[in-house]
Amino acid sequence: MAERLILLDFEKPLAELENRIDQVRNLAKENGIEADDKIVEQITQLELRADSLRQEIFNSLTPMQRMQVARHPRRPSTYDYIQAMTDDWMELHGDRRGNDDPALVGGFARLGEHPVIILGHQKGRDTKDNVARNFGMASPGGYRKALRLMEHADRFGIPVITFIDTPGAYPGVAAEEQGQGEAIAVNLRQMFSFGIPIVCTVIGEGGSGGALGIGVGNHLMMFEHSIYTVATPEACAAILWRDAAKSYKAAEALKITATDLKSLGVVDQILPEPIGGAHRNPLAAAATLKEALIGNLDRLIQLEPGQLKQHRYEKFRQIGVFLE
Template identity: 70%
Template sequence: MPTTERRPILLEFEKPLAELEARIDQIRQLAEDNDVDVSAQIHQLESRADQLRQEIFTSLSPAQRLQVARHPRRPSTLDYIQAISDEWIELHGDRRSGKDDPALVTGIARFQGRPVVMLGHQKGRDTKDNVTRNFGMASPGGYRKAMRMMEHADRFGMPIFCFIDTPGAYPGYEAEEMGQGEAIAYNLREMFRLNVPILCTVIGEGGSGGALGIGVGDRLLMFEHSVYTVASPEACAAILWKDAGRSAQAAEALKITAVDLKNLGILDELLPEPIGGAHAAPLVAAENLKKALQRNLNELLALTPQERRDLRYQKFRQIGVFSEEGYSTMARD
């Protein structure tokens, strides 16, 4: 998991907290240099810092939550896999293109003593790595690789864990030429027929069809500060108002946060994050994820394959159902 010992990367809304913490460090250093006891004052300021941190991260706007979801030090798919699994063997290639897509990782793991298949989008840890992994934007080969591993899991009765963290599928000319839309559509169809339990978790940014390509599951989990959206707020604002600068307004309207999706009945479980976000205490976040996956997996394993498929189908049929004032019947969007 990433450490927090490196120089912190501050988001705009974190600056007041950083200034207060810098002031505390300055006072502590001055006290040590001058052999003065200011422990009471420092304790008071630290309490204020804890209170401020709590206030900031419990009242984030959708646009601010998006910033946290995109934080460069937020734990990635491989970070979580290494933290929650007992063994992990990464497997490569879609067996069709002769290539391997590093933006979507797949493999076999052992989870709580049980063999499982784990897969997910993988962003880079720095600029060079991000370029190599195409910023987590998978190509058709990545989605075909994921489907190959899911079929392997179904054949051998292994549950599937999908970790979603992408701004969207790669929209480049080569990806379209290789059948990006077909690859995602194929996954959407085929995931509905799989007999094994499928648990999908949005660990950061769930964007558009790129997220849906590995997002058809029995349960959808999301971290508290993650987002799930049909289009990025910047793209939405550019389309609706011809002004990407209105992305904050778009983020509010799109209902992209875990709380919004929980209220809409799309999200099955909201996973709490440490105060300051998952990147502030990644091992705590990983433990929360591990417990939630174990609990949901046990519930799904108690069902028959047919019951799981039926519930999976009904889950997605209910998405988009809404009611209007003045009407007693339900309409479908």
């Protein structure tokens, strides 16, 4: 019931139908007729209609609607997936330069039989938590912390898993003064040099250089309702048309959805979500992600360090190639 308190516009017809099911069920219970054949049949028919409507709605989402799902406040976060999928999680802090950014978290864990280092953007659950974590927008200290952990992983031959979920790197004056662009650029360069498996997953919103700062891997996955984009549709519309209201038009043009990016060769694998989005059934989403991660790690750990570097290089060289 808690999820229904946060409704997206296109979910309202579905919510009305689900409320009607609850009303029928509650009335039947109050009158002691919940076992009546006609009541059971009516509820069953309404539930079938709700399932059909939910599938119809979520199979025909526009790019802008998918972005709304990707930004849903109840959508599972990095910590949620870590808790649901891994054992022996030990978070590590600090970039050893005086900063510890809570918007980008990382540490050791065990995923199945694999010891791994996990890195990911972390948004908040409420306003206070979002402010504390800067809405998942990492500062230079966050990217330098990530680099420190990846260098440690490379030194000891530990695979790296990254979870991408940010509208972008923090664009504030302080971040620029501390070298935001340089910190991301160094991460991009160094991630190409690591001789370990790196698997990246867009779990929600992947925006701009903030996503790329932990996004150079041997295998890139996206949940089907997540988005990955060079700039948010709102920012793109404001730049091109000086009108943020045209963000729906920008979302279409930017090709931000998993399906579009898979067809363009940017994304390697699309992970299915429970009908209604990952926030409807976080444990099912986590099980899907865990299976995909273990499968890819099993495959990639068979490669030598030099092969992993070459694989990563060729993967990114092929992005954007086209024939006239």
